[in-house]
Amino acid sequence: MTVLSDSLHLHPDQLGSYWMPFTANRQFKAAPRMVARAEGMHYWTPEGRRILDGFAGLWCCNAGHNRKPVVEAIQRQAATMDYAPAFQMGHPLAFELANRIARLAPEGMDHVFFCNSGSEAVDTALKIALAYQRLRGEASRTRLIGRERGYHGVGFGGISVGGMVANRKMFGAMIAGVDHLPHTLDLRHMAYSRGEPDWGAHLADELERLVQLHDASTIAAVIVEPMAGSTGVIVPPRGYLQRLREITRKHGILLIFDEVITAFGRLGTGFAAERYGVVPDLITFAKGVTSGAVPMGGVVASNAIHDAFMVGPPGAIELFHGYTYSAHVLACAAGVATLQLYEDEGLFERAARMAPVLEDALHALKGTRHVIDIRNCGLVGAVELEPRPGAPGARTFDAYLGCWEKGVLVRQAGDIVCLAPALIVEEAQIAEMADTLRAVLQTID
Numbered sequence: 001m002t003v004l005s006d007s008l009h010l011h012p013d014q015l016g017s018y019w020m021p022f023t024a025n026r027q028f029k030a031a032p033r034m035v036a037r038a039e040g041m042h043y044w045t046p047e048g049r050r051i052l053d054g055f056a057g058l059w060c061c062n063a064g065h066n067r068k069p070v071v072e073a074i075q076r077q078a079a080t081m082d083y084a085p086a087f088q089m090g091h092p093l094a095f096e097l098a099n100r101i102a103r104l105a106p107e108g109m110d111h112v113f114f115c116n117s118g119s120e121a122v123d124t125a126l127k128i129a130l131a132y133q134r135l136r137g138e139a140s141r142t143r144l145i146g147r148e149r150g151y152h153g154v155g156f157g158g159i160s161v162g163g164m165v166a167n168r169k170m171f172g173a174m175i176a177g178v179d180h181l182p183h184t185l186d187l188r189h190m191a192y193s194r195g196e197p198d199w200g201a202h203l204a205d206e207l208e209r210l211v212q213l214h215d216a217s218t219i220a221a222v223i224v225e226p227m228a229g230s231t232g233v234i235v236p237p238r239g240y241l242q243r244l245r246e247i248t249r250k251h252g253i254l255l256i257f258d259e260v261i262t263a264f265g266r267l268g269t270g271f272a273a274e275r276y277g278v279v280p281d282l283i284t285f286a287k288g289v290t291s292g293a294v295p296m297g298g299v300v301a302s303n304a305i306h307d308a309f310m311v312g313p314p315g316a317i318e319l320f321h322g323y324t325y326s327a328h329v330l331a332c333a334a335g336v337a338t339l340q341l342y343e344d345e346g347l348f349e350r351a352a353r354m355a356p357v358l359e360d361a362l363h364a365l366k367g368t369r370h371v372i373d374i375r376n377c378g379l380v381g382a383v384e385l386e387p388r389p390g391a392p393g394a395r396t397f398d399a400y401l402g403c404w405e406k407g408v409l410v411r412q413a414g415d416i417v418c419l420a421p422a423l424i425v426e427e428a429q430i431a432e433m434a435d436t437l438r439a440v441l442q443t444i445d
């Protein structure tokens with residue numbers, strides 16, 4: 001790989017204007033980590049250094065980077081029609097993509113509402129849930145239940161139901177009437193579990209406690225990630241999601257699965273709902289729908305919810321919600337090509353086949369310096385480190401940096417190192433990720 005064009009080499013003076021998201025801006029700008037090119041399982045830095053991507057970008061490039069069919073679909077579409085209004089207008093690709101997503105979704109969930117990100121998908125799902133309860137004559141159901149250590153993006157709805165302190169504490173009262181279930185991670189009972197832990201299904205019963213506290217007639221919906229990714233991979237205890245489904249159904253509460261990470265093969269199935277045999281009422285998705293190539297998100301709704309809106313005069317707009325870029329043509333082109341690629345290459349099945357390889361490679365790190373837990377689920381893995389005393393996250397940031405310097409991209413979440421490679425990952429690449437992490441952990445304090 002030769003050095004890329006000089007325009008990719010920025011002088012430190014040129015780094016000021018971009019206020020970077022979820023980034024330690026001053027630290028980054030003092031020692032930037034840039035990428036300028038990508039293909040398959042790899043990134044390249046502007047200097048031409050190759051980086052093995054252990055995180056599918058940011059849990060999103062599930063088909064790998066710059067896959068030809070996706071690139072060509074975007075190029076073709078950009079040259080054909082750049083944009084089409086989403087309100088009171090349509091374009092064929094939006095319908096095709098919605099049909100394809102509905103085919104992947106659980107039976108009875110045949111309707112797809114498009115937006116542009118996971119955060120928008122969450123706000124959309126929460127709004128649909130509230131409006132649906134009102135439409136069915138249950139307007140007192142306005143309360144939303146999230147979960148501690150949940151991540152549902154950064155909109156006001158998402159941070160309200162989310163459970164990450166740093167994402168919440170600066171932003172006032174957020175939306176009113178929200179409560180939270182406890183999270184399900186407890187290393188005393190589940191450290192080093194392979195796949196779904198055996199302990200913890202009873203934590204779903206905490207919903208019964210919240211129902212007793214608030215009364216079911218005030219609760220519209222519960223939202224959870226089937227596998228909580230962003231706070232460091234919290235794998236659902238065996239039976240937990242099933243129990244949550246039973247309790248929500250019993251009390252007329254909608255169940256929303258936030259599948260922004262788990263959809264499109266991450267857990268070896270189209271949706272996590274399929275893996276766990278649990279059919280929620282609403283599913284959010286984003287990321288993998290376009291393999292990260294163009295921003296897109298959306299909500300899959302049950303037929304019962306969708307149909308409840310399809311009443312009144314046919315000329316009336318049924319849901320006063322949408323985005324200028326809902327079902328953007330470039331995103332739809334990328335989405336259709338991506339879903340076709342997943343199918344052509346059997347990538348969801350491949351993810352299921354590679355999951356035990358990742359599990360074995362990561363669990364072999366047990367006993368390595370600093371490691372206090374290893375957990376995994378589908379093509380997702382996490383290695384939790386003992387925090388450095390008085391400096392939470394610092395040791396793990398060093399691990400992340402060490403891996404980057406050795407040519408492997410991992411993700412840091414607090415004191416947890418996360419891996420979520422593209423579904424095209426090879427066994428040798430999984431070994432390279434685990435070996436690199438082991439070598440780094442042996443060198444950092």
Ligand SMILES: Cc1ncc(COP(=O)(O)O)c(C=O)c1O
Nearest residue numbers: 117118119151152153258260261
């Ligand atoms: C479960 C979940 N929901 C929502 C989001 C927010 O998605 P976005 O960053 O596209 O807004 C994320 C992002 O990681 C996520 O993991």
